[in-house]
Amino acid sequence: MKKTVDKRFTFTELVSSIQSVHNELLGQAKRAVNISLSLRNWLIGCYIAEYEMRGADRAKYGDRLMGTLAETLTKQGVSRCDRRELYRYRQFYLMYPQIVEALTPQFMLFLLQEFLLELPKQEDMQRFLEEQIKEARL
Numbered sequence: 001m002k003k004t005v006d007k008r009f010t011f012t013e014l015v016s017s018i019q020s021v022h023n024e025l026l027g028q029a030k031r032a033v034n035i036s037l038s039l040r041n042w043l044i045g046c047y048i049a050e051y052e053m054r055g056a057d058r059a060k061y062g063d064r065l066m067g068t069l070a071e072t073l074t075k076q077g078v079s080r081c082d083r084r085e086l087y088r089y090r091q092f093y094l095m096y097p098q099i100v101e102a103l104t105p106q107f108m109l110f111l112l113q114e115f116l117l118e119l120p121k122q123e124d125m126q127r128f129l130e131e132q133i134k135e136a137r138l
Contacts, residue, residue, distance in 0.1 A: 039103075045093030048086060 052058060052065065061068055066083045073081040093099075 039099075041089045042093050042096065042099050044081070044086070045089035045091070048090045049093050052090075 048065075048069070058065070066086045070081055070083040070086055
């Protein structure tokens with residue numbers, strides 16, 4: 001079997017093709033990371049806001065919640081969760097509660113399962129999240 005050589009496909013075109021693929025996919029990866037980090041921050045804010053309203057032991061922490069949470073998360077290796085960032089995440093959630101509408105039902109079910117595993121006795125939270133899932137499907 002004889003290989004044919006395309007004399008029009010030069011080294012310069014090879015480099016250009018690889019550079020194009022790299023730039024396009026790198027751009028897509030950056031957008032995906034930005035979306036994921038925004039969603040992560042929004043969800044952290046959601047968890048904090050809901051805990052402040054319905055947490056079983058929330059009175060124990062009171063005004064020290066953000067500081068204690070930041071310290072605990074930092075020790076566990078969760079990045080960008082200092083006290084100031086946690087306040088920003090909560091504010092992000094409170095300013096844009098409608099972000100939940102952009103989530104797919106499958107992702108909402110995943111979040112619901114994860115959240116309920118963490119808070120198995122929070123019946124009010126379960127109802128709240130189930131309502132959010134129903135609204136997201138509409």
